[in-house]
Amino acid sequence: MTRATEAYTFAAIAIASYIVLFLGLVPLPETVQDKIIPVLPWWALITFGCYCLGNIGNAMYTFRDCPEAYHELMGEISQAKSDLRSKGLQLN
Template identity: 65%
Template sequence: FCTATASHLSKMTKATETATFFAIISAIYFTFLFGIIPLPEIVQREILPVLPWWALITFGSYSLGNIGYHVYRFRDCEDAYHELMAEIQLAKEDLRSKNVSTEDNVL
């Protein structure tokens, strides 16, 4: 017997959740597209064929807007910058004490 519980189902990875979501949406879409569940003729002929493109463009627009908004709202991290530069300087000094070259122009 299957003893899966709600807590077991919540342990799906994000990739599994995404794949499951797209599988369900695809099954529903193709059910309508191929007429298994009847819809008005104009919907099946003119709306359903372009629905995936509309979804893709909508998702892309949302993604670009979201990225742009968060880049605009990104705060400078002066403290983190100075802390990182101090750690780099300490690492260089440690390497120099061990006779390791730390040329600044080396990638």
């Protein structure tokens, strides 16, 4: 199974489960049926958003700097500038 197929399968199972719970086909206490089940999609959306923000924040925090690549790039820039100056181009 591909990742997309797994994701679609999980989504279909989750949606089917929610519909069964929302329509009351499974006997649940009245408090759960009236107060918790209707807000489950919002809870899932907020939880997913928090996960995404945390994942992005963690990726930014653990992003590795590459000082050798920086120095290599700066060397190439200075080499390009000197080459352009030798051809008569005015640079700032």
